[in-house]
């Protein structure tokens with residue numbers, strides 16, 4: 001049985017191109033590569049949509065270790081703007097998410113909802129807030145992470161249509177980051193936290209061939225339009241929510257109904273119960289930074 005888990009180079013599953021040739025049909029040389037004979041690596045990235053409350057965290061804890069192991073994931077990126085009680089992020093919740101193997105946490109308009117986030121946002125480079133906020137805003141909008149010694153830039157940017165803040169131009173903000181990245185950074189991942197599908201598609205087409213992956217978050221509803229654009233950028237309009245299924249995008253449905261019908265202020269509570277998990281796996285060529293495969297994940301509890 002053990003024999004079936006190693007290739008002819010005695011690499012473990014996920015460490016060698018052998019497995020990817022079997023799974024995807026794409027031929028890649030074995031890891032590790034040498035300086036004298038550079039060989040490309042196919043990097044497996046797992047991107048998880050807005051984690052909402054306790055149910056969302058339970059889904060992350062139950063699903064991520066298995067997906068990482070069985071799909072040979074090299075880097076996990078997750079949106080955590082709603083991870084603590086449905087609004088914002090606490091230090092304790094952040095630690096819980098990092099401990100399960102998430103490498104970079106992105107966010108959005110809810111990142112500042114829990115005031116304690118200001119105590120640590122500046123000190124945690126792998127926790128991002130929207131890039132296109134005024135200069136002087138605590139935290140940062142992008143980071144160059146590392147997986148298998150390959151640099152991976154992760155950018156978190158927010159849209160402007162129907163959003164609660166007046167964000168800066170996301171096109172311009174991303175352009176500035178792209179020009180400032182060192183040449184050796186080939187893999188670029190963007191979490192575009194935006195409301196409208198048109199704004200997300202427009203930014204994705206604008207960046208086609210210059211970033212590896214651009215995925216939408218914020219709507220909490222997964223779309224089924226995953227694809228790779230002609231110049232090599234993978235795109236999904238929205239990753240969908242990782243949180244309570246029986247809810248209005250994570251909130252107890254009766255509260256949202258009451259608010260919409262009465263037009264009066266209603267305190268929103270996060271729903272509980274059965275969960276769902278929305279994510280995307282993207283395989284990226286580290287030499288070109290282009291996506292090779294995309295595989296959307298939606299798991300119901």
Ligand SMILES: [Fe+2]
Nearest residue numbers: 050081082218
């Ligand atoms: Fe959200």
Ligand SMILES: [Fe+2]
Nearest residue numbers: 108109110218
């Ligand atoms: Fe949001």
